[in-house]
Amino acid sequence: MTQPETTARTKRRLLVLDDEPIVVKRLKPAFQKAGYDVEVFTDSAAALAAFEADPADIVITDLKMEGLDGIAFLDRVKAVSPEVGVIVITGFATLETAKESFHKGAFDFVAKPFKLADILDVVGRLESHLESRRHAR
Amino acid sequence: MGVISRIAQALRLAPRGKTPVPFVVLFKKFKSILERNNRILTLMADMGDKLGGEYVFDRRYVEEACEELSDQIFKLVSDLSILNRCRNVPLFTAFETVRQEIADELAGRHHFPDTAPTLPLSALRADMADAAGGKFAMLGELKNVLQLPVPDGFVVTTRAFAEFMARNGLPDCIAEQTRRLDADEEGAIADASAKVRQRILAASLPRGLSRGISEAVAALAERLGRAPASLAVRSSAWNEDGEASFAGQYESVIGVPPAQAAEAFKRVVAGAYTPEAWLYRRRRGFKEHEAVMAVGCQVMIDSLVSGGLYTYAPLTRNEEGVFVSAAWGLCAPVMSGEIETDSYLIARRAPFATVSREIAHKPRGLALRPEGGTAYADLPPQKADAPCLTEADLSLLGEVSLSLEKYFKRPQDVEWTIDAAGRLYVLQSRPMFFYGDPARRTGAIDAAVKDAEIVFSGRGDVVQRGVAMGRVHVVRSDADLDDFPFGAILVARHTSPRYSRVMPRAQGILTDIGSPAGHMAAVAREFRLPTVVGCDLATQLLQTGDEITVDATQNVVYRGLVKELRYFELTEEAVYEDSYEYRLLRRLLKKITPLNLVDPHAPSFTPASCRTYHDITRYIHEQAVAELIAFSENSLGILDPSARKLRTTLPLNLSIIDLDGDGSAQDGEIEVRDLPSLPLRELVAGLTESGMWETAPVPVDMGSFMASLTRTLGMGGPGEEKLGRNLAVVSREYMNLNLHLGYHFVLVDAYAGEVVNDNSLYFRFLGGVTDFARRARRARCIGKILERADFRVEIHGDLVIGRIKKVDLETMRAKLRLLGGLVGFTRQLDVRLSREDDAHCFAEEFLAAIKPVTEDAHDPA
Numbered sequence: 001m002t003q004p005e006t007t008a009r010t011k012r013r014l015l016v017l018d019d020e021p022i023v024v025k026r027l028k029p030a031f032q033k034a035g036y037d038v039e040v041f042t043d044s045a046a047a048l049a050a051f052e053a054d055p056a057d058i059v060i061t062d063l064k065m066e067g068l069d070g071i072a073f074l075d076r077v078k079a080v081s082p083e084v085g086v087i088v089i090t091g092f093a094t095l096e097t098a099k100e101s102f103h104k105g106a107f108d109f110v111a112k113p114f115k116l117a118d119i120l121d122v123v124g125r126l127e128s129h130l131e132s133r134r135h136a137r
Numbered sequence: 138m139g140v141i142s143r144i145a146q147a148l149r150l151a152p153r154g155k156t157p158v159p160f161v162v163l164f165k166k167f168k169s170i171l172e173r174n175n176r177i178l179t180l181m182a183d184m185g186d187k188l189g190g191e192y193v194f195d196r197r198y199v200e201e202a203c204e205e206l207s208d209q210i211f212k213l214v215s216d217l218s219i220l221n222r223c224r225n226v227p228l229f230t231a232f233e234t235v236r237q238e239i240a241d242e243l244a245g246r247h248h249f250p251d252t253a254p255t256l257p258l259s260a261l262r263a264d265m266a267d268a269a270g271g272k273f274a275m276l277g278e279l280k281n282v283l284q285l286p287v288p289d290g291f292v293v294t295t296r297a298f299a300e301f302m303a304r305n306g307l308p309d310c311i312a313e314q315t316r317r318l319d320a321d322e323e324g325a326i327a328d329a330s331a332k333v334r335q336r337i338l339a340a341s342l343p344r345g346l347s348r349g350i351s352e353a354v355a356a357l358a359e360r361l362g363r364a365p366a367s368l369a370v371r372s373s374a375w376n377e378d379g380e381a382s383f384a385g386q387y388e389s390v391i392g393v394p395p396a397q398a399a400e401a402f403k404r405v406v407a408g409a410y411t412p413e414a415w416l417y418r419r420r421r422g423f424k425e426h427e428a429v430m431a432v433g434c435q436v437m438i439d440s441l442v443s444g445g446l447y448t449y450a451p452l453t454r455n456e457e458g459v460f461v462s463a464a465w466g467l468c469a470p471v472m473s474g475e476i477e478t479d480s481y482l483i484a485r486r487a488p489f490a491t492v493s494r495e496i497a498h499k500p501r502g503l504a505l506r507p508e509g510g511t512a513y514a515d516l517p518p519q520k521a522d523a524p525c526l527t528e529a530d531l532s533l534l535g536e537v538s539l540s541l542e543k544y545f546k547r548p549q550d551v552e553w554t555i556d557a558a559g560r561l562y563v564l565q566s567r568p569m570f571f572y573g574d575p576a577r578r579t580g581a582i583d584a585a586v587k588d589a590e591i592v593f594s595g596r597g598d599v600v601q602r603g604v605a606m607g608r609v610h611v612v613r614s615d616a617d618l619d620d621f622p623f624g625a626i627l628v629a630r631h632t633s634p635r636y637s638r639v640m641p642r643a644q645g646i647l648t649d650i651g652s653p654a655g656h657m658a659a660v661a662r663e664f665r666l667p668t669v670v671g672c673d674l675a676t677q678l679l680q681t682g683d684e685i686t687v688d689a690t691q692n693v694v695y696r697g698l699v700k701e702l703r704y705f706e707l708t709e710e711a712v713y714e715d716s717y718e719y720r721l722l723r724r725l726l727k728k729i730t731p732l733n734l735v736d737p738h739a740p741s742f743t744p745a746s747c748r749t750y751h752d753i754t755r756y757i758h759e760q761a762v763a764e765l766i767a768f769s770e771n772s773l774g775i776l777d778p779s780a781r782k783l784r785t786t787l788p789l790n791l792s793i794i795d796l797d798g799d800g801s802a803q804d805g806e807i808e809v810r811d812l813p814s815l816p817l818r819e820l821v822a823g824l825t826e827s828g829m830w831e832t833a834p835v836p837v838d839m840g841s842f843m844a845s846l847t848r849t850l851g852m853g854g855p856g857e858e859k860l861g862r863n864l865a866v867v868s869r870e871y872m873n874l875n876l877h878l879g880y881h882f883v884l885v886d887a888y889a890g891e892v893v894n895d896n897s898l899y900f901r902f903l904g905g906v907t908d909f910a911r912r913a914r915r916a917r918c919i920g921k922i923l924e925r926a927d928f929r930v931e932i933h934g935d936l937v938i939g940r941i942k943k944v945d946l947e948t949m950r951a952k953l954r955l956l957g958g959l960v961g962f963t964r965q966l967d968v969r970l971s972r973e974d975d976a977h978c979f980a981e982e983f984l985a986a987i988k989p990v991t992e993d994a995h996d997p998a
Contacts, residue, residue: 020195022718027193033691091197113187113194117599117692 012127015056016040017047017073018089019065023112027060030116031123044068048076055081058126060119063090063097071097074104083133085126089114163765164866166219168873170761171886171899173213175940177754178931180206181730186653188723189662190602199722200243206729207236210750217757220764227744228753235750238728242721249429254297254349257356258290258435264727268294270373270431272565279563282664283540283641286562289360290368290435291353293402295375297346298430301406305340307333311410315425322419330412337407342399350402350434354395357436367437367509368393370401372408375429387414387430391437391469394509398434405432438562439505440554442525443468444478447569448538449485449548449703457700458482458492459538463525465516466502468554468564476501479525486607486698487624489535496524533561536623541566543644544665546603586699592685594693596672598653603667604702605645605687609679612636626687628675631925632657634917640664645687647675647694652929669694735934737903755933762884762901765875782806787824789863789876793817796868814867816887817874819950823957827990829965876960883960889949896949897942900928900956902963904935919963921980926955951991958987 014036016027024040031038039056041047044067051059059077063070070088077084088109090098098109107126110119184202187194214232218225241248250268261269261277269277273292280287302308314329342350358364372387388408390401408414409430418428444463462471462478470476477497483489500521504514526534534553541549545568552565610625612618621627621639629636632651636643637660646661651670661668667689675694679685686695688702729750734742737759747753783791784806795813809825812818866873870890876883884901902919904912912935920932920939928939941952962983 018195020197020718023193023195091195091201113192113198115191116193117191119193 011035011037012058013037013056014039014058014060014123015047015051016060017044017065017070018042018060018062019044020062023062023089026116027119030120034120036123044070044073048073051077052080055084057130058085058087058123060087060089060123063088063101071101071104074101074106078105083130085130087119087122087126089119163220164873166216167761167765168886170213170216170220170757173209173216174754174758175899177206177209177213177750178938180209181751184722184726185659185662185730188719188726189600191599194718194722196718196721199718199725203239203243203725203729206750207239210236210753213754213757217760220761225744228747228756231744231747231753235728235748235753239725242725242728249296249299250294252294252296254300254346255291255293255353257353258287258292258433261292264723266375267724268296268431270295270375270429270433272371272373273431273433274373275566276433276563278544279541279566283544285537285540286560288369288435288438288562288564289357290433291357292373292431292433293346293350295429295431297343297349298406298432300343301340301346304343305336307336307340310336311425318415318419322416326412326416330410330415333410334407337410338403340403342402347399350398353434354398357434358395361436365395365436366439366507367391367505368395368398368401368434369437370398370405371433371435372405373431373433374409375427375431389469391467392505392509392511393434393437397509401434402432406430437505438554438556440467441465441557441559442530443552443554444471446534446538446551446553447548448542448551449569450482457485457703459485459489459535461526461531461534464497464499464502465520465525466504466514467511468552469511470503472552476503481526481531483531483535485535485539487532487535487622489532491528491531494524496522498522499525530555530559530561537561537563539624539644540641543603543605546665586688586693586695586702589686589699590696592678592694592696593672593674594691596674596692597648597669598671599689599692600646600653600658600668600670601662601666602690603645603665604690605667606698606700606703607644607684609681609683609685611676611679611681626685628679630676632670633921634660636660637664640666645689646670647672647679647687649673649675649677650925652924652927732933737936755936758901759903759936762875762882762903783812783821784808785821785825791863791865791876793865793867796866796871812867813869814865814872815870816872816885816889816949816953817865817867819889819953820872820874820885820887820957820960823954823959823987823990824961825957826954827958827961827987829958829961829986878960878964881963883963885956887949887953889946889953891946893945894943896944896946898928898940898949898952898956900937900939900959902937915963918980919959922959922983925980925984926952928952954991955987958983958990 012035014031016024016031016038017040018024018027019042021042024042028038028040036058039050041050044061044065047061048068055077059074061070061073065073068076070090074086074088077086086101086106088098088101088106089112090109091112098106098111101109107129108122110122180202184206186192187198210232214225214228217228238248250265252268256265256269258273258277258280261274262281263274263278265277266274268274269292276287279285311333314325314333317325317329354365354368369389369391370393371389374387388405388411390404393401409428442463442465444461445468446459446461448459450458450460459482461481461483463481464471464476464478471478477499479494479496479499481494482492484492498521499516501513501515503511506512537553538549538551541551541563545566547568549566550569551563553561553563555561605626607624607626608622609628610617610621612621612627612629615635618635618639621642623642624644625642626645626647627636627639627643628647630649632648634657636646636657640646640660641664643666645667646657646669648670649672651657653670658668658670667687669687669689669692672694679694684697686697686699686702688695688699727749731749732751732755733748734746734752734755736742742756742759744753744756747756780792780794783789783793785791793807793812793814797813809818809821812821863874863876863878865875870888872885872887874883874885874887876885882901882903884899886897886899888895888897890896900923902916904915916932916935916937919937920930923937923939924930928941931938941948944952962979
């Protein structure tokens with residue numbers, strides 16, 4: 001007997017990384033309101049340490065950052081947890097790199113500045129994608 | 138660009154007169170100025186949109202947007218240089234000044250505004266904290282924008298403060314004492330504080346400042362009709378807004394006789410250096426040079442009763458109220474907790490019924506003394522135990538409370554007072570920072586709304602985020618605006634700038650149709666009114682009196698009141714306005730978007746008067762069109778023998794240059810049906826088929842509307858007005874049309890082909906002849922028509938710009954026909970509006986009349 005997926009469903013865990021504090025400051029309450037369990041970071045090393053200790057279901061990361069950049073961060077989280085869903089947020093200047101991130105397994109990218117509704121929408125699509133993949137398995 | 142190269146090719150073949158700059162170059166530059174003008178307006182609008190709270194943006198965006206804008210403006214000035222042969226030095230100077238100010242702001246180098254030493258409260262707005270300090274800028278906004286009652290007064294500006302300090306060598310003295318604090322804060326603070334305060338109290342006011350204060354007191358007396366008995370002199374610190382509220386840190390002096398205002402100013406300034414205030418600043422990471430203070434002076438209200446209130450007090454999970462405390466007499470002892478107060482809890486919506494109250498024993502109250510100063514007075518027993526607020530007072534406080542909260546998007550901590558005549562005054566409003574229980578926050582939106590009935594969701598565009606709760610008031614006419622109730626939610630078919638007059642009373646706005654870039658949207662954002670436009674069904678599904686909740690953050694409308702949503706809205710951890718990037722962008726936009734050059738016929742319409750990028754853009758737009766019109770009027774005949782006249786019964790006097798032609802001289806006039814350009818053919822069809830131009834006979838199907846219009850024209854009406862020589866530069870899919878029609882100039886630039894992404898339509902209207910007020914009224918009327926026809930509209934004084942991009946060919950045809958009709962209509966409107974003082978706009982009538990003409994557009998001409 002299998003339980004229907006919905007009743008077993010717990011809160012999705014979300015990790016947000018962007019070196020500009022305003023971005024995480026805006027995203028955190030927006031995702032909390034939408035019912036996610038959210039952790040935010042402005043430093044990629046700290047974010048990675050947290051992810052390695054306890055992987056989130058979904059990662060949202062900026063591309064261009066001091067130290068470990070977004071592409072490297074994407075590589076590392078995928079190595080830790082291959083099933084993690086990653087969304088890349090990016091400024092106009094790094095749009096080309098963002099497209100490259102698809103090859104590294106990013107689900108989608110969102111160009112800054114973006115509307116809160118847009119990123120909530122992308123995360124929603126990623127969720128159904130993860131869900132269907134789980135069913136397929 | 139295909140069009141331009143064809144223009145170049147075509148005109149290279151044409152023999153040219155003695156024009157110093159070839160027409161082809163001029164026209165190319167003109168075209169590029171129009172395109173750049175569009176690009177700049179869009180960029181500026183996009184930057185403004187970011188302040189609505191819907192977008193997430195970072196510092197990089199702010200920098201990049203400013204850089205691109207500066208680049209576009211520079212190129213715009215350069216393009217005009219070619220068009221007008223380099224007579225542009227003042228424009229480059231204006232550009233460089235603005236660019237430098239923007240660079241300074243981005244680098245954190247702040248200049249205090251160059252103001253008079255004092256500014257009256259009536260001149261202050263929220264965005265003037267730089268000059269007036271946080272508290273008085275906010276009080277100015279409450280008084281002047283939200284129209285709340287605030288005691289009249291003036292503010293001694295930050296600039297005057299800085300000069301007072303510098304003249305008396307105070308910055309050096311403070312720097313010296315600061316070094317002592319750095320070495321031994323605890324040990325040195327008492328002595329350092331005493332030294333600095335002593336120096337400030339002994340300092341002398343610069344002559345300009347003491348004169349400024351006397352003049353401001355005299356002006357205040359004139360506004361009041363009598364000399365004020367006493368003043369309240371209060372700090373208004375530069376950084377007082379935002380999260381560091383400095384509440385209670387700085388000194389206020391009340392009961393000050395006007396003659397002693399200058400002394401009180403020094404006492405308030407010295408108050409910034411009490412040990413408590415100084416340490417507070419140091420420990421919150423403020424630098425000494427940030428301790429800048431404006432000082433406000435207001436008329437003391439002879440209070441009957443005063444108190445404080447919290448606009449939002451969450452009680453239990455779904456209960457909430459406004460919490461009011463009150464006592465007899467002046468407000469100060471209520472705030473400092475020196476006397477007993479009554480407490481009231483009232484509902485958060487009209488009519489603000491009392492939920493509960495506790496009446497205290499209040500044996501004394503603070504009162505003004507006739508000779509100046511204040512003193513406690515004993516109260517008779519029956520007064521001491523009586524409630525000090527009536528139901529009517531509470532209802533008034535409830536209204537003020539919701540107005541403040543709606544505007545500031547935060548629960549507010551408010552100080553207020555009521556005089557013997559029952560008049561309420563707001564003395565202070567500062568944000569309350571209490572954060573929601575995190576467990577209650579996470580995911581609770583779903584829980585909160587799961588039982589709520591959704592009226593509609595995800596429809597239209599969010600203009601301003603936020604939550605509004607209240608009763609629907611459907612607005613169908615101006616009369617509906619007259620009786621717009623306090624706290625209602627405005628629901629209308631279309632957006633309209635006319636709604637701005639009820640915005641201080643409204644909780645939110647929903648419209649069926651409208652653009653988030655329109656004029657009304659900008660005003661709604663200014664009032665921070667939760668607003669969603671283009672919902673399609675709002676007027677069908679909602680009726681006056683319905684109780685609803687508009688969640689313009691998630692873009693959902695619920696039936697009934699979903700109070701949990703308000704909890705979220707008001708306890709959100711990070712309000713976007715509190716971020717540095719938001720404030721930075723807002724400060725930058727002050728150098729970019731305000732338009733000071735509104736009237737091109739005014740003597741001040743010069744490059745030297747340009748103070749913002751918008752001014753520069755507007756000036757160049759105007760000059761570019763003037764250059765082209767002058768050129769086509771003076772030298773067309775010499776320019777191009779291939780130009781042909783349009784044969785039409787209308788006195789259009791239109792010459793056409795066909796870019797697809799071989800450039801050889803052509804004889805005779807050209808018929809409408811032979812016009813080689815689709816956009817021009819459609820536009821002329823709209824003009825003729827609509828009958829808008831005709832004065833007589835009136836076509837029957839036009840109905841009474843046209844009849845009523847034409848009746849007033851009489852004989853020898855617009856048919857005999859001066860008509861300029863008009864020019865159209867066209868190709869099969871392109872048209873650039875410049876019309877000088879008596880009272881106004883119209884420019885239409887259109888590209889209409891099979892590729893949807895290439896299609897664009899630009900309409901520009903500028904009035905003339907009549908006085909500015911009438912021209913502006915006509916502009917608003919045209920703007921309204923364009924807005925309803927889905928154009929993106931900008932109205933500045935008597936200039937109207939309407940733009941549409943990337944629509945299919947069918948739509949382009951319809952819009953071109955509409956514009957044709959509009960060209961004729963504006964001519965009628967000229968006469969109408971020049972003859973009647975209170976002119977009716979006729980926008981609805983026009984749209985109804987033009988409908989069959991635009992619906993015909995699918996029939997190829």
